[in-house]
Amino acid sequence: MQKLGFILKRLLKAVAVLFAIVVLNFFLIRAAPGDPAQVMAGEAGAADAKFIEQLREQFGLDKPLHEQLAIYVGDIVTLDLGWSYRQNEPVSKLVFERLPATLLLTGTAFVISIALGLLFGAIAARRVGTLTDTAVTSFALIFYATPLFWVALMAILLFSVVLGWLPAYGMETVGAHLTGLAYAADVAEHLVLPALTLGLFFMAVYARLTRSSMLEVADMDFVKTARAKGVAPGRITRVHVLRNAVLPVITLAGIQAGQLVGGAVLTETVFAWPGIGRLMYDALFQRDYNLLLGIFFVSSAMVLLFNLITDVVYTFIDPRIELK
């Protein structure tokens, strides 16, 4: 019951923050130089006075500011994110078309990074000071320090160009028109390189964090208590050390999960992955303001959503959270 109240409070907070972001977005358009109607007219490629007047009326720009804000918020609530004049399509359609591709890529990378990060971090911590430890930490450091796009390019060169094992770009084989399982296999094949490249980068962070966090926890008094109770070493690592050490990892994962939508611009660009990152990249170059704002809104909503999920996960793992 207490937990439900906690989650409800967090949800209300998230909605409040989302509202603030929408308002900020609204004023961001106003901050753009010139009259929005003129900007729109310019974007539409026609700038005569009558057209601008028509636009003003059509979009309610002749109304007082607070009414305009109300209309804007109302539209956002119904997921109407405006019109992209460059692509001549509704922004929401563009964004939600691309969202699944991005979520597939970043979600896979996220799972890979956490699973491998925890695994390697735990192995390094259990064998601290040995060759295994050194190997894991160096491996992690190399992946963390090397620029992502360079790793991506090298991966393409090696696995696609030289070895020819995996496709180099895109999400599906062009013109193949596959369906069912064959389609899924095709997408999976395309997914391997970008997901691994992105995943290994974050894996490095998780591995290092898990390792240092486990070493810190292993020195704590309650671990000694467990040993004094006669608990077996494997169980001590799993139940006492890992569970406590995973708390900072969850915090970091929550922060990273929030960036899942916007954070893969580089990877998506290099691998020509048809996701939000690419869309944002294109929108930026084409000065497609409406589309950019739409992407801003969707990615900030994602950040909030994942923060909320992290908070909820935390309450299940750490009983002390409800007090705060």
Place this chain on the structure above:
Amino acid sequence: MGGTATMAGDQTLLQVEGLSIALPRGAERAHAVEDISFTLNRNEILCVVGESGSGKSMTANAIMGLLPLPHVRPVAGRIVFEGEDLLTKSEAELRRLRGSRVGMIFQEPMTALNPLMTIGRQIGEVFDAHGRIDRRERRRLIMKLLADVGLPDPEVLIDTHPFRLSGGQRQRVMIAMALALEPAMLIADEPTTALDVTTQAQILDLIRSLQASRHMGVMFITHDFGVVAEIADRVAVMQTGKIVELGPAGQVLNDPQHPYTRRLIGAVPQFAPPERPAPAGEILLNVEGLKKTYTTSRGLFVKKREVAAARDITFEIRRGETLGLVGESGSGKSTVGRCLVRLLDTDGGHIRFRDLDFASLRGEALRAQRRHIQMVFQDPYASLNPRQKVGRIIAQGPRAIGVPEAQATARARELLELVGLGAAAAERYPHEFSGGQRQRIGIARALALDPELLVADEPVSALDVSVQAQVLDLLDDIKQRLNLAMLFITHDLRVAAQICDRMAVMRLGEIVEYGPTHRVFNDPQHPYTRDLLAAVPGRDWTIPEVALQDGSPPA
């Protein structure tokens, strides 16, 4: 005390013979423990006493097989427990003994329990580690254990996480856990050191009664001779890895033979405060109705919570006088000290220092007057900047108020002489000094601004007893020589008895008793003061003459 020693019988439970434990190369000595031998019988409490670094915890860990191998390992001797040498056993065999035949409890109850597991699951782990047991039966046993160690509402507590429990309650849980499988031996490593004095008395009682009802052998490690007097049947005194004296408690406490034992016992502050003349100096500090309330910041949906750390605190200190501010943790005594040096702003009341309204000074005016009230902090390790030379640390205050560099440095060297470290210490870094020496540096730092009032917040509670006596003597000596006034904040009534002219007893933010130390000790008015005094371990034990003659530490 002592009396049960003869009744303990001669059934040997544990026999340690010629045990040596090697330290890694580069440590301050080759062996943590060197050639020690002692026995522990069934149904007795053996106290192992010593200062930090004496090797007493190492010995306990060696018996439990909990040494940080391979860096620290036993290199000679035998540890025979119930007829078998533990040093020849494999890790798996030792694991079967731990928790079942030998239980152990530790110093820090706040961190000794896993914060993410319920109390019931943590105790249940002991049963699981040593064989299967039916779940309902296990739950029943756990609840019985919780009741046995005097915890209220076992049926609620069993599903509770540790963070909801106080330190004393957590130590009871630890005891329940250690005793779950009715071990023949309990090793208690400073189990009451981190507890308040009234809680300590309860835990000592509990250990004593459980030991007697289960006929256990208890190896009780402590640095506190008061605790020894309270609980020991026999005593082993350790000094830098060796046992220097071993015997029945009555004999060691009242007729110590070894010079080191005499010195240690002689350094224990006498529980009886001497009668002191009423202070005659003029009133330097007058605190009236001081209030301080802590408020947690209120969030969007979180109600703010208020804790009154100090309410209506009134006292005065005269020049040349030491006023003790005594209380348990959370009583608000440190808050009052911090308000006086203006590290905290007050929420009400007056602090009159000479003719200044000290609490309402702001900005430049405060900066100019700050020097008159200075503070000595509790932790000698954390309170000195490790990256600055000692001379620089001490000269920092004077330089900040515009004293020329050369003059400030010269003064720093003078002060280091005064606190007994020698002027050359100015060129060294804090990490080159021991805890006691660092506290001397802290005192020199406080004196650098020629204050008239010194606020000492638990200045000796992090120190070993022999060092503690020296630092107390130094503070007393300096107070007299420089005619200072001192507010001495402590939780330790023995220390208060030794150094304070008058004392104020605090509880939950209020002063419940206020008067000359001698009067408060001999004729306490408030029930809480009586509880506090009754809880001091070893209060009935009088420190023997022979220790006082021999043991007076070098000034």
